[in-house]
Amino acid sequence: MAALTRSVKESPRKKRTNTGCLTCRERRVKCNEATPVCFHCVRLSLKCEWGVHIPLKDRKEQKATEARRRRPLPLLSKTSTSTPTPDASSSGPFVLAQIGFGSSPDNGPSMFGSVVGDGVADTSGFLPVASNLFEALAPSFLFYPSPTADMEIATTGLLSSLPSLRPFTNEDHQALDYYQKEIVFGFGSKSPAWSTHAILMKTACKSSAVLHLLLAACLAEMGWLSNDCRPMLDTAGEHYRIGRQLLEGEIADSWADPLVIMASFWFLYLQQRRRSAKTRIVYRELSRLMCDYFSNNHLCRILSSSPPERHQQQSGGNDFICSADRKALLARLAVWLFWADAQSCFQGDGGSMARLLAGQGSSQGILDLYDVSRETLQLHWEGQYPDEELIDDVKNAGALELVHLTWVLVQEINEATETSIPMNPGISREIKSRMDAVRRKYPISSVFRFANSTARVRDRLMANSDWAVANYYALCIYHFRCSLAAEDEDGGAVSMIEGTTETSEALLMLIQKTLETDDRGQTDRMQWPLFWAGVEMTDPFKQNWILAKLKTEGLHEALQMVLLKQLGGRRIGIGIIRQICQEACADIFETGLDMYSM
Incomplete structure (x- = not known):
């Protein structure tokens, strides 16, 4: 015993080191000591400070002194503009952490925004003082809330405001400029200034994960359209690797903002769809990840509930208020991911998210989410939203509802044919009856008239009608193929002159007419109908x-x-078509890549 006591006394005590960034030391978390910005500071959008270690007590006294110096005079008006605004092209960094940004527990955010004032939810994110993102960022961001001008965020200010594991390049600036002025990703033709993607740009202002994945998606899109695409795709890959690493940390963090994670999922999907079928990720794994996150956090129930409600965050997190505008935005992202996953489900590349939202045979969940998502833009901008944009939303509501109902029916057919090919006759008749009812429903019935118009100038309403009706015709062909008798060894059982000849001809004429407009976004939208x-x-x-x-x-x-396979003039059934689609990406399934492989 004495020997043991002597040994303990003689053993040298480990000296506490002063390694790691000052930010991590202050937050009392382990720093990975990556320079110039460590992993934790990148993930939480904090200022990564390095230097001589100062005791915590001294640092607190210094911060208190600086805060007193910066405090405005009591009589200074809140709307005073006496302080000059720095030029947006300044290279000096503007650190969001200084005004309370980031998802750190130190800032005390709620999962869906904090509560300010008289119990009113602050839906602009994690701003503890300012109620408006661009009011707080005015010194570094240029924002023009005008119905006649694009609402742009200065790319120099944005890229210098968030910590990053790589330096930003001219290509990154071009990508952000392209994102704000032109890009539609094939999912919408709304004015970029007032679109859902304009809202997501504001999310990227607060999250490094979203920003890197947004850049990855933009550069992949630009590379896909460019003749010399290799450099852009390489840069997109760099942003992808950083963004997915940060996303892993966000998913593991019980304080993480669901909007950051859902936006990251969306940009991750957009980036991957432009990659080669032989090198992209296993979309099935991404679909499972989205499904698990949505299910574990009960987002379907939360987003469908009447606002405001208080919900308990999982994994020991705090309560949060999910306000109406954030619910609508999250619901819209979920709907878009559902559309993408329903198509991928047919191709054998995903489907977990689509099955969850479609409710395993009951479509009420995804129908409710779509209803919640309808007012996303109006709720977000409130009084700033121009009348003409609201009128545009009302005019296009029928076409967009048809798009949504079409994908809901596609997913129901997916599920009906997973265990039975051909589809059960009773289920087939029930789905066909609902398809006919959708076509007769007003105002959807007017959408078919717009699509049948011979007008050569096709505005947004005409373009959306063309997209919606083309998807509906594709649904009719898909349903017909799923209802065919099982294939024999020689091919299909039905002659190509029977069944949907009239529908396919009408579909082709519609596609030819709408593609004459040379709208790149419309070409993107027509890929599924073209197939x-x-x-x-x-x-x-x-x-x-x-x-x-x-x-x-x-x-x-x-x-x-x-x-x-159809050269002999006989149709092949859905089983062979689905197998062919899966074999087109056979290399993916054989390599066993996880969702973060490149």
Whole structure:
């Protein structure tokens, strides 16, 4: 015992080191000591400070002194503009952590925003003082809330305001400029100044994860459209690797903002859809990750409830208030991801998220989310939202509702054919009855008239109607193929002259008419309808035209294989078509890549 006591006394006590950044030391977390910005500071959008260690007591006294010096005079008006605004092109950093940004527990944010004033939810994020993001960032961000001008955030100010693990380049500035002025990603034709993606830009102002994945998606899109795409795709890959690492940390953090995670999921999907079918991630893993996050946090129930409600965050987090505008934005992201996952489910590439939101046979969950998402833009901007933009939303409501109901029915067919090919006759008749009811529903019935118009000038309403009706015709062909008798060894059981010939011809004419507008976004939207028009087409000239317009690599390869198998003039059923689509991405399933592989 004495020897043991002597040994303990003689053993040297480990000396506490002063390594790591000052920010992590103050927060009492382990720093990975990466320079110039460590991992924790990047993930939480904090200022990563390095230097000689100062005792905590002295640092607190210094901060208190600085706060007293910066405190405005009591009689100074809140609206005073006497302080000059620095030039946005200044290279000096503007650190968001200094005004309370970030998802750190030190700032005490609620999951869906903090409560300020008289119990009113602060939906602008984690701003403890300012109620408006751009009011707080006025010195570094240029924001023009005018109905006649793009509402732009100065890219120099944005890229210098958030910590990053890599220096930003001219390509990054170009990508952000392109994002704010032109990009639609094939999911909308709304004015960039008043679109959902303009709101997500504000989310990127607060989150390094969202910013890096947004840049990855933009650069992948620009590279896909460019003849010399390699440099942009390489840069997109760098942002992707950083963004997905930060996203892992956000998902593991019980304080993380769901809007940051859902926005990251969305930009992750957008970046990956432009990658080669042979090198992209296993979308099934991304779909499972989205499904698990949505389910574990009960977001479907939370987003469908009447605001405001208090909810308990998982994993020991704090309570949060989910305000109406944040609910609408989260619901819209969920709806968009549902559309993408429903198509991927058919291709054997995903489906977990779509199955969850469709409720395993009951579509009420995703229908409720769509209803919540309708007022996303109006709720976000409130009185700033121009009348003409609101009128535009009302005019296009029928076309967008048709798009949504079409994808809901696509997912129901996906589920009905997972265990039974051909589809159960009773289920097939029930789905067909609902398809007919959708077409007769007002104002959706007017959408078909707009799509049938021969007008050569096709405004946003016409373009959305073309998109919606093209998707509906593709749904009709898909439903028909799923109802065919099982294939025999020689191919299909039904002649190509039977069934949907009229529908496929109408679909092809609609696609030709809308693509004459040379709208890049419309070409993107028509990829799924083009595939199904090609599946039903027998004219070689029309087949070649469709293949030339089919830019999505996996669908293009799959359609070529389908046409080869149908050369004898007999249709192949949905089982073989689905197998072909899965084999078009066979390399993915054989490599066993996880969702973060490049």
